[in-house]
Amino acid sequence: MLALFLPLFLVFLMFGVPVFFAMLAAPGLLLYFNGQERDVALMYRNIFNGIDNGVLLAIPFFMLAGELMNRGGITERLVSFCQAIIGSVRGGLAQVNILSSMLFAGMSGSAVADTSALGSMLIPAMEKEGYTRKFSAAITAASSVIGPIIPPSGIMIIYAYVMEVSVAALFAGGIIPGILVGLGLMIVTRLMANKYEYPPAKRVVLNNVTISPGENLAARILLRLMLAAVLYPLVTSLGGFADEMTGGQIALAFAIALAIGEVIIQIQRRLMSENFRIVSKRAVLPLLTPVIILGGILGGVATPTEASALAVAYAAFLGLIVLRTLKLSEVPGVLIRSATTSGVVLLLVGAAMAFKTVVSLSHAAEDLAVFIVSITSDPLFLLLLINILLFIVGMFLDAGPAIIILGPILAPIFINMGIHPVHFAMIMSVNLTVGLATPPMGLVLFVASSVSGVKVEAISRAILPFLAVEVFVIFLITYFPIISLGIPKWLGFVKDADLMGPLLGAIF
Amino acid sequence: MNTISTLLAIIGGFNNKLLSFGRSLACVAMVLMVFCILLQIFYRYALNNALPWPEEAARALMIWMMAFVAPSAYRYAGFVAIEMVPDMMPKKIRALLMFSILLLATLVIAIMLSHAWAHFSAPLLFDSSGLNRLLQDSGINQLLGTSIEFKTAYIYLAMSVLLVIMLIVSAELILRQIAQFIWSEEEFPSLETPAVMVGD
Numbered sequence A: 001m002l003a004l005f006l007p008l009f010l011v012f013l014m015f016g017v018p019v020f021f022a023m024l025a026a027p028g029l030l031l032y033f034n035g036q037e038r039d040v041a042l043m044y045r046n047i048f049n050g051i052d053n054g055v056l057l058a059i060p061f062f063m064l065a066g067e068l069m070n071r072g073g074i075t076e077r078l079v080s081f082c083q084a085i086i087g088s089v090r091g092g093l094a095q096v097n098i099l100s101s102m103l104f105a106g107m108s109g110s111a112v113a114d115t116s117a118l119g120s121m122l123i124p125a126m127e128k129e130g131y132t133r134k135f136s137a138a139i140t141a142a143s144s145v146i147g148p149i150i151p152p153s154g155i156m157i158i159y160a161y162v163m164e165v166s167v168a169a170l171f172a173g174g175i176i177p178g179i180l181v182g183l184g185l186m187i188v189t190r191l192m193a194n195k196y197e198y199p200p201a202k203r204v205v206l207n208n209v210t211i212s213p214g215e216n217l218a219a220r221i222l223l224r225l226m227l228a229a230v231l232y233p234l235v236t237s238l239g240g241f242a243d244e245m246t247g248g249q250i251a252l253a254f255a256i257a258l259a260i261g262e263v264i265i266q267i268q269r270r271l272m273s274e275n276f277r278i279v280s281k282r283a284v285l286p287l288l289t290p291v292i293i294l295g296g297i298l299g300g301v302a303t304p305t306e307a308s309a310l311a312v313a314y315a316a317f318l319g320l321i322v323l324r325t326l327k328l329s330e331v332p333g334v335l336i337r338s339a340t341t342s343g344v345v346l347l348l349v350g351a352a353m354a355f356k357t358v359v360s361l362s363h364a365a366e367d368l369a370v371f372i373v374s375i376t377s378d379p380l381f382l383l384l385l386i387n388i389l390l391f392i393v394g395m396f397l398d399a400g401p402a403i404i405i406l407g408p409i410l411a412p413i414f415i416n417m418g419i420h421p422v423h424f425a426m427i428m429s430v431n432l433t434v435g436l437a438t439p440p441m442g443l444v445l446f447v448a449s450s451v452s453g454v455k456v457e458a459i460s461r462a463i464l465p466f467l468a469v470e471v472f473v474i475f476l477i478t479y480f481p482i483i484s485l486g487i488p489k490w491l492g493f494v495k496d497a498d499l500m501g502p503l504l505g506a507i508f
Numbered sequence B: 001m002n003t004i005s006t007l008l009a010i011i012g013g014f015n016n017k018l019l020s021f022g023r024s025l026a027c028v029a030m031v032l033m034v035f036c037i038l039l040q041i042f043y044r045y046a047l048n049n050a051l052p053w054p055e056e057a058a059r060a061l062m063i064w065m066m067a068f069v070a071p072s073a074y075r076y077a078g079f080v081a082i083e084m085v086p087d088m089m090p091k092k093i094r095a096l097l098m099f100s101i102l103l104l105a106t107l108v109i110a111i112m113l114s115h116a117w118a119h120f121s122a123p124l125l126f127d128s129s130g131l132n133r134l135l136q137d138s139g140i141n142q143l144l145g146t147s148i149e150f151k152t153a154y155i156y157l158a159m160s161v162l163l164v165i166m167l168i169v170s171a172e173l174i175l176r177q178i179a180q181f182i183w184s185e186e187e188f189p190s191l192e193t194p195a196v197m198v199g200d
Helices: A003-015 A017-034 A037-051 A054-069 A072-086 A092-105 A110-128 A133-144 A154-163 A166-194 A213-238 A247-271 A274-298 A305-320 A328-362 A365-374 A379-396 A399-414 A423-437 A443-452 A455-460 A464-478 A484-491 A503-506 B004-045 B056-073 B082-089 B091-118 B129-137 B140-144 B153-182
Strands: none
Touching: A003 A017, A003 A328, A003 A365, A017 A037, A017 A328, A017 A399, A017 B091, A037 B056, A037 B082, A037 B091, A054 A154, A054 A274, A054 A305, A054 A328, A054 B004, A054 B056, A072 A092, A072 A110, A072 A274, A072 A484, A072 B056, A092 A110, A092 A133, A092 A166, A110 A133, A110 A423, A110 A443, A133 A166, A133 A423, A133 A443, A133 A455, A133 A464, A154 A166, A154 A328, A154 A399, A154 A423, A166 A305, A166 A423, A166 A484, A213 A274, A213 A305, A213 A423, A274 A305, A274 A503, A305 B004, A328 A365, A328 A399, A328 B004, A328 B056, A365 A379, A365 A399, A379 A399, A379 A423, A379 A464, A379 B082, A399 A423, A423 A443, A423 A464, A423 B082, A443 A455, A464 A484, A464 B153, B004 B056, B056 B129, B082 B091, B091 B153, B129 B140
């Protein structure tokens, strides 16, 4: 009888019961009528214990850091940096929109935040350049889904916690898929530029931009340090340094990396215009955020919670003191919004942990596994089916709740079939994140509509070519595990991963 | 109609104040949470001395923060739901469906509250070691001449507080739904989310 909680849950959900209550009411009612009242008490304990975990601190912190970063000044700096880099190709502002989303993705883990921050700035600018408003809204919505794919990512923290996977592994796994989605969108935009005669290419590096002496100095130092950090592994591996380096050798290797970096910087100084360099320098301080977050977590220096707290401190320091893009009067609103959003997510996570208990008590996952395997035992076909299911769910439900509900049910089935947990996490995360931009209930479509004033229906039609690319990328991720497992394996977060997957395995 | 209007005005006014106060407390909790973790980082990496309490304190603050803000989300429809089917229904049937959903939600809240209270008042109110170290190390007890001990139950209490506030909010939402069903949505409009929660 307990297995009936899944259909009951779906009925509740369909008739508009909030996910949190549906997740508790459906199993709770059945447990009660089944005479298992003690398990209701167990469910409550699991809600509380589910919320009472330090890993979850990263959720409010990343939300807060994203809110602090999404202030006008920082958005403007990033957008002008992207314009300087890519704005001069045909369909430039559309490309700028995508690249800005990719950079923003490294700072905030939310697609909604990206749509509202970038949309309110770029949609009017694109319209002024000659793009239609609905196209501008569609590209903003389509590119904002990169936000939760490239780390940091709110839904990946939730998935990692509920399904007991390493957050760092998921963050590392999201990098290539996120970049692929971005590149896919850029290619389609370029192809569409020829067909639909987008505005012609023109030089878009801003003139007369200034930078304060203090920020100039900070940007110069940080740029050199970041470049040296990137070059350091190359120097140590090519320079014949021993595996176990002494303090002196480390200092020497870093000094060499700094010197090589300096040569590169001096060469680019001669190649780039003064304006280009200033625009780039103004982006250095905001772009340090992803370095802190990713460097901290993937480098094994900080836990996700610590990295997220550092990101909050840095974002507040940048917004309030250095760039002064954030007014003190805005801070309470920022705190309230991030607290409210994360409060709801935390309750959902708690409910998910209780739900997970009932899933295992009822053997629903096993029953479902038997049913699924009775349809076909071919993992390639099953992965196709699961992607279709996830895509449909994504059309109606937000990525966070969807991942919380489906993770405990679906993941064990596929992991048993030999799909790596990190790979499956990535398939679910990317698919459900793309669902944020799919009609009829895609959350970012509604945000893009309110920012642009274009009807959701119009954006839904204009977004279709971009969605097609995103679906294509989902299939690449599904059938080529190397895309999501390559970096985690390289960094040592996953050990026994089969990078080839069933498709390449069948071919070779 | 007058009675229900007055009742809604009283309970609505009370909820406005209570939830606004809760949101302010949540802001403070959020700032303190960040502060705790930054302190932990500073002690661990700069002073090479891992403090035993900051993570525990941040976790407690996170749960209390959730208790302070989640009722606001509940009141202003911030809980994720798929409303496609209800939106397709005629107004009166939709109001009836929403009323049933609210009753179901209230039932869930009430059952959770009974368990939350039992959790809080259970005999095993063991001390929270990390946070007690904070009370000892900081010298607060010596300074005040007290012997305050931190009980884990203080964290459990957050859930009861959350659920009691949600019950009060539920009462208001149910009343409003009844009024909308008997009279109309124009006379009893749905609550508007405060500007500070919506943002730009």
